[in-house]
Amino acid sequence: MRGSKMAQDGNGVDDGFVRLMPKEFHATRGVEDWSVLFWGAHVFYRTASFAQAAEFMAGIARAAALVGHDPDVDVRPEGVTVRTFTRVDGALSAVDAALAAAVSEEAHRLGLTSDPTMLQISGIAVAQDANLDTRPFWEAVFGYRRVGDEDLIDPLRRGPHLWFHELRNPRPGRGRTHIDLSVPAAEAEKRVQAAVAAGGRIASSNAPYWWTMASPDNHGVDIAGWADFEE
Numbered sequence: 001m002r003g004s005k006m007a008q009d010g011n012g013v014d015d016g017f018v019r020l021m022p023k024e025f026h027a028t029r030g031v032e033d034w035s036v037l038f039w040g041a042h043v044f045y046r047t048a049s050f051a052q053a054a055e056f057m058a059g060i061a062r063a064a065a066l067v068g069h070d071p072d073v074d075v076r077p078e079g080v081t082v083r084t085f086t087r088v089d090g091a092l093s094a095v096d097a098a099l100a101a102a103v104s105e106e107a108h109r110l111g112l113t114s115d116p117t118m119l120q121i122s123g124i125a126v127a128q129d130a131n132l133d134t135r136p137f138w139e140a141v142f143g144y145r146r147v148g149d150e151d152l153i154d155p156l157r158r159g160p161h162l163w164f165h166e167l168r169n170p171r172p173g174r175g176r177t178h179i180d181l182s183v184p185a186a187e188a189e190k191r192v193q194a195a196v197a198a199g200g201r202i203a204s205s206n207a208p209y210w211w212t213m214a215s216p217d218n219h220g221v222d223i224a225g226w227a228d229f230e231e
């Protein structure tokens with residue numbers, strides 16, 4: 001599958017850890033609230049206030065200290081998003097499952113509930129001619145760093161990543177860049193249907209792994225659920 005992004009794109013980086021595939025991650029007890037998207041395992045818990053989000057943040061910090069692995073955390077008054085990964089390309093290991101379970105325990109202690117419909121990772125896919133390398137330009141413009149041969153990422157993992165792929169046959173009516181959206185597997189098709197209801201079109205379907213969508217004026221968006229089922 002084209003989608004074995006994370007497997008292939010450890011990109012020669014063998015950090016000597018035992019990779020936990022998404023299917024194995026999901027088989028771990030206590031991580032039921034989590035989804036595996038591009039760049040790691042993610043969860044979103046709703047909070048009633050910023051103060052409650054901060055209280056949860058303190059619990060997350062305790063969980064991280066206990067497990068010995070630090071997550072990325074996005075704190076908003078509406079809720080808290082947590083991401084864990086082991087390798088820079090988002091590949092997981094057992095420690096991510098342990099941290100995920102510990103974070104969920106803290107959330108449940110506070111009575112928080114997760115909402116997977118709030119999870120998504122967006123990226124910009126840039127097509128380039130086979131013998132052209134435009135990565136240095138994009139690296140300079142964004143101030144991004146390389147991960148493997150195909151991706152550039154925000155060093156603090158905030159903005160969308162850039163993915164470089166070869167421009168295959170010219171595709172009139174579709175530009176040289178498209179948007180990638182990685183969502184929980186259970187959300188992908190709903191998102192496709194919502195996009196169609198809003199005037200979009202399915203240009204090609206690789207259901208349930210990914211759909212290539214076109215906006216009413218032919219901008220491309222790929223909606224991907226595959227990261228959540230990789231075995």
Ligand SMILES: C[C@H](O)[C@H](O)[C@H]1CNC2=NC(N)=NC(=O)C2=N1
Pocket residue numbers: 002003005009123125150151162163180210211222223224226
């Ligand atoms: C829809 C499809 O899953 C996406 O276009 C994938 C394909 N493979 C990919 N591979 C890499 N390395 N980065 C990506 O962002 C990416 N996106």
